Each structure stands twice: as C-alpha cells, then as structure tokens.
Amino acid sequence: MAQPMSLATVASKFSNESAAWEYVEELRWNGTPECPRCGSQDVFYMAPRTDELRTTRTGMKSFRRVWRCRGCKKQFSVLIGTIFEGTKIPLSKWLMAIYLMSAGKNGVAALELQRDLGITYKSAWFMVHRIREAMANIGSTKMFGTIIADETWVGGKPANKHGRSKKSEILSSSEGKRVYKKTDKTPVLTVINPDTDVARSTVVVDTTGKTLRKVIADQVDMAASDLMTDESTSYKSFSSEWASHQSVNHSRGEYVRDGVSTNKAEGFFSQMKRSIDGTHHGVSPEHLGRYANEFDFRYGHRKISDGERASAMVARAEGASISYRMLISRGPVAMGTRPRPVGRPGPR
Numbered sequence: 458m459a460q461p462m463s464l465a466t467v468a469s470k471f472s473n474e475s476a477a478w479e480y481v482e483e484l485r486w487n488g489t490p491e492c493p494r495c496g497s498q499d500v501f502y503m504a505p506r507t508d509e510l511r512t513t514r515t516g517m518k519s520f521r522r523v524w525r526c527r528g529c530k531k532q533f534s535v536l537i538g539t540i541f542e543g544t545k546i547p548l549s550k551w552l553m554a555i556y557l558m559s560a561g562k563n564g565v566a567a568l569e570l571q572r573d574l575g576i577t578y579k580s581a582w583f584m585v586h587r588i589r590e591a592m593a594n595i596g597s598t599k600m601f602g603t604i605i606a607d608e609t610w611v612g613g614k615p616a617n618k619h620g621r622s623k624k625s626e627i628l629s630s631s632e633g634k635r636v637y638k639k640t641d642k643t644p645v646l647t648v649i650n651p652d653t654d655v656a657r658s659t660v661v662v663d664t665t666g667k668t669l670r671k672v673i674a675d676q677v678d679m680a681a682s683d684l685m686t687d688e689s690t691s692y693k694s695f696s697s698e699w700a701s702h703q704s705v706n707h708s709r710g711e712y713v714r715d716g717v718s719t720n721k722a723e724g725f726f727s728q729m730k731r732s733i734d735g736t737h738h739g740v741s742p743e744h745l746g747r748y749a750n751e752f753d754f755r756y757g758h759r760k761i762s763d764g765e766r767a768s769a770m771v772a773r774a775e776g777a778s779i780s781y782r783m784l785i786s787r788g789p790v791a792m793g794t795r796p797r798p799v800g801r802p803g804p805r
C-alpha cells in the first residue's frame with residue numbers, strides 16, 4: 458500500500474509530477490492496474506518512446522501516464538472516472554491541495570490555496586469544490602443502530618441581500634413548541650451514528666416532520682435503528698417507524714438522560730460553524746451542501762493523523778473506495794452533481 462502522506466512527502470515527492478501520478482496509481486490500483494472502462498486487468502503500460510515525458514499533439518511535454526487495455530483495446534490513465542479527469546491543473550498540486558485541506562480541524566479556504574500553491578483563485582476555488590464533492594458518501598449503504606438526528610441553521614450574512622424570501626429560524630423552544638422569526642439562515646439536518654462516527658448532513662428546505670422523514674428514510678434503516686433527538690415535535694410524526702425513539706428536553710435543561718443525548722450533534726454543529734465563520738468567512742446556501750460533505754468526512758476521520766486523512770481523501774477522490782460497477786453505473790458525473798436541498802418549500 459502507498460504510505461500516508463506527510464508534509465515531507467508532499468513537499469519533496471509531489472514536486473515531481475511523475476511521482477504524483479505513480480502515487481495515485483498505487484493508491485487506486487494497489488499494484489494491479491485495471492481498465493476503468495471494462496474492468497480488465499489484462500493491461501500494459503505504454504512507455505514514452507524517447508524520454509520520461511510524452512509529447513502531445515500540440516508539441517507540449519506531458520507527464521500523463523498512459524496504459525492500454527487488451528480487453529477493450531483502448532488507452533486509459535488512472536484519472537479516468539475520477540474528480541481529476543480532464544484537469545489542466547498538475548496532479549501534484551491536487552495532492553498538495555488535498556493534504557492542506559485535510560490538515561487541521563477547520564479545512565482551508567480557496568484564498569489560502571491560491572497563495573500556497575501559486576495558482577489562480579479560479580483554479581483554487583474549483584479544486585476545493587471538486588474535492589468536497591468526492592468526500593460525499595455516495596453509494597453508501599443505509600446507516601443503522603443508534604442514530605442521533607438534529608438540525609441547525611447556518612449562515613444568514615448578509616441578511617436578505619437579494620430580496621429572497623426569508624426562511625424561519627428557531628428563536629427558542631419551550632414545552633416542545635418552537636418560536637420562529639424570519640431569517641436568511643439555511644437549515645441543515647445531520648444524522649450521526651455515535652458508535653461508528655459516521656455523520657451525514659443534508660441541506661433541507663425546512664425542518665417539518667415531512668421533510669426530515671424524507672431525508673432520513675433515504676439514509677437510515679429506521680426500523681433497525683434507535684433514534685435520539687431533542688424535544689422537537691418534527692420527529693414525533695414518524696416516531697413509530699423506528700425501533701425506538703427517545704428524546705431529551707433541552708428547554709427543561711435536560712441534556713443527558715439514561716445515555717440518551719444529542720450532544721454529539723451539538724458538537725458537530727459548533728465545529729462546523731467555527732470552521733464556516735473562521736476559515737471560510739461565511740458560505741452561500743447553494744454551496745453549503747458541499748461544505749457539509751467536508752464536515753461529514755472530517756468528522757468520520759477525525760481520530761487519525763493528517764497524513765492518513767489525506768490518503769483517505771485521495772482514495773475517495775480517485776475512486777479507490779468505490780467499485781468499478783458503481784463507476785460505470787453512475788459515471789464521473791455522479792461525483793460532480795451538486796447537492797440540492799431536499800423537499801419542497803411549503804405554502805407561504
């Protein structure tokens with residue numbers, strides 16, 4: 458297996474573009490190259506004719522490592538079907554970006570990448586969003602077991618700048634009733650399995666029982682799970698679909714009772730908000746879903762080193778963690794789809 462990245466490997470090894478290609482090949486194929494089109498392992502490396510570099514049609518020198526498949530007779534590179542496919546940004550810069558994004562708790566802003574990697578802001582912005590898309594739990598199986606579900610409201614600056622209709626924000630709750638005020642904040646629903654540290658966040662249009670049920674039913678096997686929530690009435694409407702449902706009453710100052718708690722969700726949300734405010738200085742609602750992917754990934758990988766997290770991210774980014782079948786059935790487009798708010802806005 459490829460070694461986890463460290464700042465030293467990133468600085469030395471990935472200053473060499475060929476080494477970056479070989480590193481990604483090792484991570485994705487683990488010594489057994491495979492045709493990304495037909496799945497055949499009967500493939501061979503097409504060495505450049507003269508030197509280490511290949512000359513493209515336009516006469517440029519290219520580091521692209523090309524393989525040929527005896528099964529489908531086509532050429533391919535390790536980048537096919539990955540978030541790196543078709544990129545003009547050097548692969549070594551992608552790996553550095555992934556390392557920088559994975560180090561620390563708060564991630565990295567596009568502006569920092571622009572400066573650290575010596576690339577344009579446009580390239581940096583594109584890279585961070587592609588990398589976030591790769592962090593989404595695509596094709597994952599449904600969660601089950603103990604499940605904490607909770608919502609938070611994110612953003613809202615600058616307030617109603619474009620005259621959009623305002624959403625509702627929970628001001629306070631007492632006796633299970635919520636008081637709303639008009640706001641530009643965007644609701645995010647997160648489900649966490651506290652035993653496996655898997656977190657999945659979804660940008661939602663509202664926090665009604667109907668909306669929450671729709672999102673959760675897609676991601677959680679409810680009949681095989683024990684639900685923990687706060688006193689929100691939204692969960693009561695589909696309470697009977699779970700193996701069990703227990704809640705703590707925050708408005709009465711109750712945070713933990715007999716092992717029932719939503720504290721992990723509160724912790725997740727406060728880290729997410731610190732990162733959004735501190736590193737990214739606010740996130741627009743249309744990009745919030747991708748930031749949420751990053752926080753989900755970060756949460757599930759928080760107990761390992763920066764280098765291990767970076768390698769896990771590369772594995773995710775270049776498809777090593779998804780099967781060939783998933784690649785051909787969903788295609789690279791699936792990795793690039795924009796997360797959209799789930800559910801429909803209710804009547805005004």
Ligand SMILES: [Zn+2]
Pocket residue numbers: 492493494495496497526527528529530531
């Ligand atoms: Zn093939």
